Amino acid sequence: MKVLKKVDLKISNIKNTITIYFGIPDSSEELEKMFKLRFKIYSQKNYIESHKYTDQQEKDEYDTNNKCIYFIAKIDNHIVGSVRVIHDNPLPTEKYYKFDKPDLSHLAANQKCEIGRLVIDKYNPVEYTYLPQGIVMFFLISCIVDYTSKNNINTALAFIKTSLKNKMKKRKMPFHIIQYSDFQINENDVLYKYFSQKKDPVVPVWFHLKDFKVYINKLLNNKIIFKKIDDNHYYLKNNLITNFIFKRSRSKLDSQFWKKYFTVYDTLNNLIPYQNLIQTIIKHAQPNPEDKILDAGSGTGNLAVKIEKGGAVVYGIDISKEGVEMHKSKKPKGEVIVGSITDPLPFPDNYFDKIVSNNVLYTIPRFKREFVYKELYRVLKPGGVIVISNIKKGFKPVKIYSDHIKESIKSYGYIYTIKQIIKFIIPTLKIFYYNFLIKKENKSGGYDFFEPEEQKKYLEKAGFVDISPDIPTYSNQAILNYARKTN
Numbered sequence: 001m002k003v004l005k006k007v008d009l010k011i012s013n014i015k016n017t018i019t020i021y022f023g024i025p026d027s028s029e030e031l032e033k034m035f036k037l038r039f040k041i042y043s044q045k046n047y048i049e050s051h052k053y054t055d056q057q058e059k060d061e062y063d064t065n066n067k068c069i070y071f072i073a074k075i076d077n078h079i080v081g082s083v084r085v086i087h088d089n090p091l092p093t094e095k096y097y098k099f100d101k102p103d104l105s106h107l108a109a110n111q112k113c114e115i116g117r118l119v120i121d122k123y124n125p126v127e128y129t130y131l132p133q134g135i136v137m138f139f140l141i142s143c144i145v146d147y148t149s150k151n152n153i154n155t156a157l158a159f160i161k162t163s164l165k166n167k168m169k170k171r172k173m174p175f176h177i178i179q180y181s182d183f184q185i186n187e188n189d190v191l192y193k194y195f196s197q198k199k200d201p202v203v204p205v206w207f208h209l210k211d212f213k214v215y216i217n218k219l220l221n222n223k224i225i226f227k228k229i230d231d232n233h234y235y236l237k238n239n240l241i242t243n244f245i246f247k248r249s250r251s252k253l254d255s256q257f258w259k260k261y262f263t264v265y266d267t268l269n270n271l272i273p274y275q276n277l278i279q280t281i282i283k284h285a286q287p288n289p290e291d292k293i294l295d296a297g298s299g300t301g302n303l304a305v306k307i308e309k310g311g312a313v314v315y316g317i318d319i320s321k322e323g324v325e326m327h328k329s330k331k332p333k334g335e336v337i338v339g340s341i342t343d344p345l346p347f348p349d350n351y352f353d354k355i356v357s358n359n360v361l362y363t364i365p366r367f368k369r370e371f372v373y374k375e376l377y378r379v380l381k382p383g384g385v386i387v388i389s390n391i392k393k394g395f396k397p398v399k400i401y402s403d404h405i406k407e408s409i410k411s412y413g414y415i416y417t418i419k420q421i422i423k424f425i426i427p428t429l430k431i432f433y434y435n436f437l438i439k440k441e442n443k444s445g446g447y448d449f450f451e452p453e454e455q456k457k458y459l460e461k462a463g464f465v466d467i468s469p470d471i472p473t474y475s476n477q478a479i480l481n482y483a484r485k486t487n
């Protein structure tokens, strides 16, 4: 890449300073990696119909007709972000929207451009490491601003998601919303799904690029935020202000988080949707008394001890020492060990008759998931069954509790239900708080709740067959799949 800017920063859990390089891709290999990153992010966000992309590269006619200039961000050899600037007449926004005001048509075509395909990856080189995504966006935009001011371009259009618009507003970025009288998109358009997502609608916006230049320079010259190394090289300071502006989110949800959560975790055993979830896993695993079963991410052992009641022996592995200790206090028959399922599993090939895993993999960075499913495949005996559930996108813990209350009233009556609510009020509130943190972590890019069919894809890639469709469970807040290893 042709490097234009550099920023040094510290990110959580990594001792050394890392450098993010910003610039222009200058090889076909780099462009390919960039299109692949776009494909990855747009697929994850469900903006495109991924199955239509055979080469897993997200490109449209503006890319193939050389109408774009690209800027990318790189850490080591990974592209962690990219954006494109389109020169064309009309621009895509002008094609999709009929403007009310302002009418930008008086601007010469070469004075306006369109900014699009801004994607930023979650870079987790080490467990619980988070790249502040805001800083990547900031420097990518600053590359655009330098480029446009050199090329006499003064206005940029874009259609962005409401969630991004809100973030930009919160950070007081200078932009204007375009009023429009008509909007049209064809069902065959590559971005049809992007435009039709109701929960995060698209908003057309425009920018005076000189306003953006002022905004960027103001931040770059702010000594509380940056230390200037030279004109194109900055050090991002680590303080409350930079944490706010660039969302330097730090994962609080490491094994220390689970240690605290585990002090109240077993209260979940009283919740009917949790009981149903455990029963559904057991129903599909069909444990026999002679089975040797692995519970991957066994936590406090709730699932494992229930399975062992039927006679099988269940081995547990969990990253949390406290979870493992609580599990051991329940006197399991199988061995329970502290370990991470993101490392090679400490078991031989074809060792277990069955594998279960309940709501664990959503806590693991996406780029490591494929490896985990492959390891689970390796340690399962041929013909063995895996049953795995995970929290899904849109997770609403309140739904689990409200379903519990409804079910409890139906089965045990009002008096008993109210007595139980009072009895467990403190741990229940704590559980809500911890679930709130989990949800927040999902938003900040730490945990990644599962997309529909995502689990199926990993199972398939690992080699599993007879994969079940997504089965909603846990008050429809989790997705369960079962599958089999080939004989």
Ligand SMILES: C[S@@+](CC[C@H](N)C(=O)[O-])C[C@H]1O[C@@H](n2cnc3c(N)ncnc32)[C@H](O)[C@@H]1O
Pocket (backbone or CB within 6 Å): 255, 258, 296, 297, 298, 299, 300, 301, 302, 303, 317, 318, 319, 320, 323, 339, 340, 341, 342, 357, 358, 359, 360, 363, 364
């Ligand atoms: C929501 S709890 C589920 C616990 C248990 N499976 C159950 O059914 O209640 C998530 C569990 O994942 C564990 N975990 C998170 N990351 C892990 C990793 N890399 N390896 C093993 N366990 C992990 C946590 O310690 C925690 O016990």
